[in-house]
Amino acid sequence: MHINRLFETVYLLLDRKSITAGELAEHFEVSVRTIYRDIDVLSQAGIPVYMSKGKGGGIRLLDNYVLNKSILSDSEQKEILAALQGLNAVHYPEVDNVIAKLGLLFNKADYNWVDVDFSHWGETNRQKFNMIKTAIINRRVLAFDYSGSYGESSNREIEPVQLWFKDKTWYLKGFCLTRKALRIFRLTRMKEVRLTETTFEKRTVQELELSTAGEESRKIAYFKLHLDKSVAYRVYDEFDEKYIIKNRDGSFEVTAFFPESDWVYGYILSFGSAARVIEPEYIRNKIIERLKETMGQYER
DNA sequence: ATATATGCGTCACGTGGCAA
């Protein structure tokens, strides 16, 4: 699987807003079947891609994604970035290339979101960012001083796992060697970052999950969804088995807990018509609002 | 060296939307 093809697909979708699987197949010189498999991967990655049938149909992103290109600093752009970061999964430095392309695309709307983030930082922070990136890719232990929320400073050594962009801030997920647990660090609070010579083996997901079990201080919200059986393949991958109820007709009722953020709406919408929010009311309303906005694009 | 997994292509059949 060429990861680059996935990113370029997103890029094309942003640029073209609708494109048939056949066209994509031709563009990448792969078969149509392969394109469908790619789209599957993208939608599983949380990118709200959907397809319409019939003449004039094709593959497209949820309209908000395209529209908000022209709106400054909108969460949709962050969602794309976050989704790409998630897909990036550390192994693919080539992603830089595509992020650059996306930056260019948004730049047409006079807003270069990738660069805006960096320009606020200045040279030292840019170096910090690059150093962390290198550490993740090359599996090198990072050492730095970290100031906690109460101003106390501590010396940390961590195995960096993933850079995270959320709520306008960069975070670093890493396995803290002193605390023996997965921790999340704000980049702005990391000082004196340096690469050590020590390398490490990537830890398994289970190991990382276990280390954080039972400690979660962030504000946690929940939602309950009714999911059609057509998305059964995602249900057990993406939700905790404890909170999945299978109905007699093959559909599901799932409850999920997540740290409060806008990300969740895009996520729910990625299920398309296969999902219905049962509760809470405010998420339900927000989804309805978003869908109405989308529909508005087809009326004049 | 052999077994297994992955990525991909081809085929076949199915679905829904739409217009003649």
Add this chain to the structure above:
DNA sequence: TTGCCACGTGACGCATATAT
């Protein structure tokens, strides 16, 4: 109603990469 277009997806086989 019918047929076309385009998506949906499982089955199968091949080539290459990775593990044993």
